[in-house]
Amino acid sequence: MVEHVDTRSRAMLVTRNFPPLLGGMERLNQHLLESLAKVWRTSMCGPAGSARFASTAEEVREVAISPLSAFLVKSLWFSWRMAIRQRPEWIVAGSGLMAPIAWLSARRSRAKVAVYLHGLDIIAPSVIYRWLWLPFIRRCDVALVNSRATMALALEKGVPSERISVVNPGAEIPEFDPQRAARFRAAYDLGDAPLMLSVGRLTRRKGLAEFVAKALPVIVAAKPDAVLLIVGDEARNALHGGRGGEKDHILRVANEVGVKNHILFLGHCSEEDLHAAYEASDVHVFPVLSLPGDVEGFGMVALEAAAHGLPSVAFDAGGVSDAIEPGITGDLVTQGAYDELASRVLIYMNRTGGGKRMPEGCLAFARSKAWTVFAQKSLAALGR
Numbered sequence: 328m329v330e331h332v333d334t335r336s337r338a339m340l341v342t343r344n345f346p347p348l349l350g351g352m353e354r355l356n357q358h359l360l361e362s363l364a365k366v367w368r369t370s371m372c373g374p375a376g377s378a379r380f381a382s383t384a385e386e387v388r389e390v391a392i393s394p395l396s397a398f399l400v401k402s403l404w405f406s407w408r409m410a411i412r413q414r415p416e417w418i419v420a421g422s423g424l425m426a427p428i429a430w431l432s433a434r435r436s437r438a439k440v441a442v443y444l445h446g447l448d449i450i451a452p453s454v455i456y457r458w459l460w461l462p463f464i465r466r467c468d469v470a471l472v473n474s475r476a477t478m479a480l481a482l483e484k485g486v487p488s489e490r491i492s493v494v495n496p497g498a499e500i501p502e503f504d505p506q507r508a509a510r511f512r513a514a515y516d517l518g519d520a521p522l523m524l525s526v527g528r529l530t531r532r533k534g535l536a537e538f539v540a541k542a543l544p545v546i547v548a549a550k551p552d553a554v555l556l557i558v559g560d561e562a563r564n565a566l567h568g569g570r571g572g573e574k575d576h577i578l579r580v581a582n583e584v585g586v587k588n589h590i591l592f593l594g595h596c597s598e599e600d601l602h603a604a605y606e607a608s609d610v611h612v613f614p615v616l617s618l619p620g621d622v623e624g625f626g627m628v629a630l631e632a633a634a635h636g637l638p639s640v641a642f643d644a645g646g647v648s649d650a651i652e653p654g655i656t657g658d659l660v661t662q663g664a665y666d667e668l669a670s671r672v673l674i675y676m677n678r679t680g681g682g683k684r685m686p687e688g689c690l691a692f693a694r695s696k697a698w699t700v701f702a703q704k705s706l707a708a709l710g711r
Contacts, residue, residue, distance in 0.1 A: 337413045338367035339438075341406045341429050342421025343392055345373040346380035349595065350528060350562075351627040352445065355473075355496050356421040359443060360384060362702035363419065366711045370413060372406045372428075374398075386413075403428045410436035417441060417709055420467070423448025427463040441469035441709060443494075445624040446645055449480040452620030461485075469708050473625040474646025480622075492708035495649055496627050497698035498634040500690065501602050511603035515591065521553045521676040524608035524637070526601070526628040528562035529573035532621045534614040534642065536573070539590070540580045541665035542614070542672070547589050549673050555612070558593045558604055605635035610675040611657070613641035614668060626650035629657070634693035636686035640671045655688040 340360050344352040356373075357380060363369050364383035371377070371384045378387040388405040392398050402425070410418060410432040420429035420442040433440040442448075442464055449464075451457070461484055464470065470486050471494045472478045478491055512518065523546070527533055535557065546553055561573060574592065581587040596604065605611075611632035615623040623645035630650045632639050639657035641647050642664075651657050658671045 333368055335366070335368050337415035338363045338369050338417040338419065339406070339409060339413065339415045339432075340369065340371045340373070340384075340419050340421055341402060341425045341432070342371070342373050343398065343402075343424055344421055345371075345377040347376040348374055348392070349560075351496065351625075352422065355443070355627075357381070358497060358698050358701060359419065359421065359705060362705045363417075365702060366706060367416065370409055370415070372402050372409065399428065403431060406432040407435055410438060414438070419443070419709075423451075423460060423464055426460060426467060430463045430466055439468045440466075441471060442467045443471045443473070444477055444481060445473050446477045446480060446622040447624065449477065449484055450620055450622060471705060471708055474649040476622070476646035476649070477624045492704065493649075494701060494704045494708060495696050496625055496630065497696055497701035498627070498630045498693045499698060500634050500693060504602075504606075507599075507603045508607035511600070511607040517554060517607070518552075521550050522608040523553065523555045523610055523612045523672060524558070524604055524632070525555065525612055526558045526604070526631070528559050529557075529577070530562045530621075531573065532616055532618055532623060533573075534616040536577050536580045537616070538612065538614040538665070538668070539577055539586060540584055542669040543581070543586045543589065544584050545666065545669040546672055546676075547586050550676055553589060553676065555590045556593060556604060556608065557590065558596050558601060560595050602635065605632060605637050608637055610672055611637050611639040612668075612672060613639050613647065613651075614665075615642055615644050615647060616662065617644040623647055630693060630696055632657075633689040636689045638675055638689065640668060640675070642668070652688070652692050656692045 342356045345356045346353050361383050369384045370386040371381050372388045375389045375391045381387050390398050390401045406428050414436055415438045418429045418433045418438045418440050420426045423444055426442045429440045465485050470491045472481055478493055581590050613629050626647040629639040633656040639651050642662040643659040644662045651659055653659050660668045
């Protein structure tokens with residue numbers, strides 16, 4: 328029996344963001360590795376514990392993410408050694424942070440280098456980052472960006488336009504369970520209460536404290552039994568925006584304006600409970616803010632909401648306009664217009680029965696940005 332030998336060329340992913348760490352960037356990098364594996368034999372240098380989530384990689388070198396300086400030095404050493412030994416065709420940085428490591432490893436092994444950029448990768452407030460990291464980002468052969476807004480930021484910082492490809496993150500369409508929403512409501516004793524949902528790590532940029540102070544009282548006045556469900560924990564492993572204490576800040580504001588009893592923190596949820604939260608809710612709220620040195624590059628949770636047939640009401644900030652199709656998957660409101668935001672939320676709550684949800688338009692939009700589409704666009708940008 329002749330043993331099959333894989334003669335494909337190689338590609339390597341270097342990233343700090345990968346499961347078991349939680350978040351949208353982590354899921355994206357996992358899908359990016361799987362996309363590369365469709366064409367190349369793959370390897371990865373990633374965070375501690377990542378090997379068991381990288382089934383498509385032939386070799387994984389793990390590095391503890393803290394302290395950051397040690398992570399960067401060790402990642403460079405491991406990536407450099409793997410690149411020399413494997414001679415990959417492409418080395419891909421999973422974020423701007425890893426661009427220097429990818430570029431230096433590629434330089435030594437004569438590989439081409441690509442980077443996947445989020446908004447913060449371009450406008451991170453650190454002077455050292457802008458001075459040392461941005462030049463490497465500009466030198467990459469290909470820059471994949473998560474939205475048109477991130478593309479505009481990259482162009483402003485001198486990334487050549489011919490090297491940029493917009494590749495939106497994707498979404499998975501879950502299998503619908505007609506009883507899941509009812510079980511979720513019963514488990515949390517929510518009855519028929521109108522439900523708003525927020526999903527994501529608790530950071531200043533997400534704008535929840537301002538939403539609670541300026542929009543939630545208006546909504547509760549019109550819908551006295553309304554509840555805001557908040558799924559997500561403090562962003563303690565984030566490089567930017569993870570100051571901690573955001574939950575306490577939100578609760579303090581809620582107490583001041585008299586809506587504390589209308590907020591339910593669910594923390595980190597299992598995949599099953601997250602599906603249930605989406606399906607049980609009436610509207611997804613996404614009051615994100617564009618702040619100095621901090622911007623929402625895309626808004627994966629709005630796309631995930633659409634994949635569950637749930638409309639989103641959001642501020643038109645950063646790259647969120649790539650994640651929401653107005654009138655189809657929800658509404659975009661000018662940042663800071665809290666009365667208008669509350670009004671749009673109430674419109675969805677006031678719809679009756681199944682009319683509260685927008686399954687056909689939402690699902691069609693989510694399918695147009697499925698992870699299979701992400702893979703196709705990523706590979707096309709890399710010449711495949």
